[in-house]
Amino acid sequence: MTVLILTGEEDVTADMVVVRLNAASVPVVRLDPADLTAGVALSGEYVHGSFRGHLSAGGRLVSVSGLRSVWVRRPGAPAARAAHPSPWLTEEAGQALYGMLRGSGARWMNHPDAAGRARHKPWQLRLAQRCGLPVPATIVTTFPQAAREFAARFPDLVVKPVSGAHPQEPPRAVPTSRVAPDTDFAAVAYGPTLLQRRIAK
Known part of the structure; x- marks a missing residue:
């Protein structure tokens, strides 16, 4: 089992x-989904209710049914390095790869569903509080x-992105910034804004 x-x-x-x-003689295959169609290949076949699938990377062929576990570490966007990358190709490649892997029966570390859930800041805060x-x-x-009203109750605030992403590419500022006491919050109406009482570090 692999x-x-x-x-990346x-x-x-x-x-x-x-x-x-x-060193432990455990078969391992490492690949970056960004290399799909450019060094990484996949094939999956559904016939008469059964599935057979294979992945190829670095000259190695691995059966999807032979996977014991999948570690989602820091994968690139599917097919990002394809000859002709596009949002459509990324979506198609991601659906194919992760769809095949979800059907493998392998154990996951950092399952994409769990990782996606964990990226939601309000969910993170609620879970942290429930954990004490x-x-x-x-x-x-x-x-x-x-x-x-929140700023009036908690005058020492920071503002940060809800998603953790930065609005500029490449990022040009620190995502967490202190809120000035005379801030006009009118721009909050243009997009979700996360304000948080500042914690001294």
């Missing part, structure tokens, strides 16, 4: 895991008045 590692080429942690798995961790007062809002 361990499949989905990550420059991943020292994955490199160390591959060395340890090889201290959570600073937080509001996510598109109501300017709600932001003003």
